[in-house]
Amino acid sequence: MVKGKGVRNLWGVGEQLKASAQEVGLDLPAFEQCVSSGKYQATVQQDIEEGTRAGVTGTPAFFINGRLVSGAQPLESFTRVIEEELARVR
Numbered sequence: 001m002v003k004g005k006g007v008r009n010l011w012g013v014g015e016q017l018k019a020s021a022q023e024v025g026l027d028l029p030a031f032e033q034c035v036s037s038g039k040y041q042a043t044v045q046q047d048i049e050e051g052t053r054a055g056v057t058g059t060p061a062f063f064i065n066g067r068l069v070s071g072a073q074p075l076e077s078f079t080r081v082i083e084e085e086l087a088r089v090r
Contacts, residue, residue: 017035018031018032054068055068055070056068056070057070058070058071060072062078064078064081064082064085065085067081067085069081
């Protein structure tokens with residue numbers, strides 16, 4: 001998604017989004033109907049805005065005890081943050 005464009009951009013990617021849905025085995029007609037209806041557009045937009053306020057700039061993004069771990073990280077990164085958080089509360 002383009003920063004600042006929110007859900008409108010997501011709903012506007014058309015063929016790429018449909019191809020991805022089909023690739024993962026979704027019921028394509030049901031998926032297309034869901035997207036075109038806009039039924040979940042406000043909910044998705046709220047999630048995007050909440051993530052942006054929390055500092056999320058992309059996916060994947062994880063929060064461990066309120067600490068953002070951004071991007072695809074090795075297990076060691078998660079282990080380090082978890083150990084630091086455990087040490088902090090002991």
